[in-house]
Amino acid sequence: MHSNRSDFRSLTxxxxxxxxxxxxxxxxxxxxxxxxxxxxxLYTYLDIRPKMHVADIGSGTGFLxxxxxxxxxxxxxxxCIDHDTRLLARGVKATRKERFSKNLHMVQANAYNCPLPxxxxxxxxxxxxxxxxxxxxxxxxxxxxxxxxxxxxxxxEPVGIQILFDPSHVRLTELQRKSWNAYVRGYRKLLGGxxxxxxxxxxxxxxxxxxxxxxxxxxxTLLFSDPRYQGRDLATFLRTRFFERPSKRTKxxxxxMIKDLTYSCGGMSPNEALRIxxxxxxxxxxLVENTRSLKRSSFVFxxxxxxxxxxKQ
Ligand SMILES: C[S@@+](CC[C@H](N)C(=O)[O-])C[C@H]1O[C@@H](n2cnc3c(N)ncnc32)[C@H](O)[C@@H]1O
Numbered sequence: 013m014h015s016n017r018s019d020f021r022s023l024t025x026x027x028x029x030x031x032x033x034x035x036x037x038x039x040x041x042x043x044x045x046x047x048x049x050x051x052x053x054l055y056t057y058l059d060i061r062p063k064m065h066v067a068d069i070g071s072g073t074g075f076l077x078x079x080x081x082x083x084x085x086x087x088x089x090x091x092c093i094d095h096d097t098r099l100l101a102r103g104v105k106a107t108r109k110e111r112f113s114k115n116l117h118m119v120q121a122n123a124y125n126c127p128l129p130x131x132x133x134x135x136x137x138x139x140x141x142x143x144x145x146x147x148x149x150x151x152x153x154x155x156x157x158x159x160x161x162x163x164x165x166x167x168x169e170p171v172g173i174q175i176l177f178d179p180s181h182v183r184l185t186e187l188q189r190k191s192w193n194a195y196v197r198g199y200r201k202l203l204g205g206x207x208x209x210x211x212x213x214x215x216x217x218x219x220x221x222x223x224x225x226x227x228x229x230x231x232x233t234l235l236f237s238d239p240r241y242q243g244r245d246l247a248t249f250l251r252t253r254f255f256e257r258p259s260k261r262t263k264x265x266x267x268x269m270i271k272d273l274t275y276s277c278g279g280m281s282p283n284e285a286l287r288i289x290x291x292x293x294x295x296x297x298x299l300v301e302n303t304r305s306l307k308r309s310s311f312v313f314x315x316x317x318x319x320x321x322x323x324k325q
Contacts, residue, residue: 032267035073035102037252042075044241044249045232055083057228057319058166063087064134067158069123069151070094070141074103074116076168080137081112090116093126123151128158135159139168142213146204152220159324165222166321171229172196172208173316176254178295187288191280198278210318222322234313236299236306243303250300254293 046054054060060083068077071092081090090112094100100118107113121127123141136155142148155165174192178184196207206212217225236246272282299306 032096033072033099034252035099036248038072038075038099039102039106040245040249040252043245044234046075046079047240050230051079054079054319057226057321058135058137059164060084060135064089065132065160066090067126067128067133067136067155068092069126069136069138069155070144071103071118071138072096072099073106074100074118076137076139077116078103078107078110078112080135081107081110081116084115086112086115088115091128092116092118093121093123093128094118095120095122124154126154126158130157131160131163133158133160134163135166136163137166137168140170142167142216143169143207143209144203144205148206148209148213149216149219152216152222156220156222156324161324163324164321165217165220165324166319167213168230168317168319169210169213170207171210171316171318173314175314176292176296177312177314178292179310179312181295184288184291184295188292191275191285191288194275194278194280194285196278198274198276198280201277202274210316210320213318213320214322217320217322220322221325223325225320225322228319230317230319232313232315232317236309236311236313243307246306247300247303250296250306254289254296255300 058080060080062083062085064084065088066077066080066084068074068080068090071077071094074092077090077092081088084090092100092103097120100120103118107116110116119127123138123145124147136159138151138155142151145151152165152167159165175185175188199205199207214225214227234241234246272285275282275285299309299311
């Protein structure tokens with residue numbers, strides 16, 4: 013019994029080490045998520061001003077930092093922290109041509125132990141980090157340590173509601189919900205991350221000693237035919253989100269093994285999960301292959317997120 017438990021622990025540790033986010037997916041998803049009107053709101057919520065010192069923890073390619081950078085201007089500084097060098101390198105490439113590139117720095121480090129001085133930042137933010145880690149409270153405390161007195165700690169995180177709604181196949185929506193719930197359960201068991209963390213965050217922020225905690229919701233609603241979205245951007249997003257490129261490369265094989273294990277731990281057989289994904293892929297494929305059909309389609313991809321922030325006393 014004891015050895016089974018320690019075997020499971022070392023397996024999950026090995027899996028954690030190998031979980032890697034695709035830079036293509038991150039860039040495609042965030043581009044659709046942060047439409048200009050939401051960026052204005054984000055600036056208000058995060059109280060963005062020139063000359064600020066900002067840290068983006070678990071920054072990935074630094075998409076959020078790149079949104080904030082123009083607002084803090086040339087006299088400000090943004091430091092992105094992530095442990096994945098591949099994502100950071102992609103971020104460096106994306107910023108190279110920007111005017112703010114000299115003020116944005118990419119640093120490889122662990123979010124639990126940031127190499128930043130205490131009380132350095134006016135704003136310490138993260139996006140989709142706390143939902144992916146085992147000990148979110150420790151990271152919020154670390155974010156608060158780096159923040160100045162009266163500075164802001166902020167997080168953009170999911171509440172666990174997401175669906176691709178196909179108006180001509182409502183049953184598929186139900187099947188997706190079933191597989192999504194299994195994935196959420198499995199992710200928690202296998203990797204210790206809580207993809208539904210959003211509404212729990214105000215409590216965790218208060219536990220970390222932050223005050224004046226504020227919470228706002230953001231329901232992303234990606235209607236494919238909506239003229240504000242480019243067909244090319246939608247197709248890239250769908251390709252990176254719903255289709256794994258068939259490949260014999262070890263990385264891809266490991267990624268799908270981890271997915272299978274996640275569904276199993278959540279109580280759904282990998283075959284059933286695969287069957288549902290297959291059905292979804294069959295519906296999406298003709299759209300991804302033909303941008304005109306995609307832009308005529310009334311499919312809706314929807315995700316609910318929150319933006320939480322609190323002040324350091
Ligand atoms: C879902 S991605 C979000 C990336 C980025 N914040 C965004 O929204 O585009 C989660 C990120 O957290 C990073 N991450 C997870 N655990 C970490 C840790 N302990 N230390 C540093 N980075 C971590 C991953 O490498 C990944 O880049």
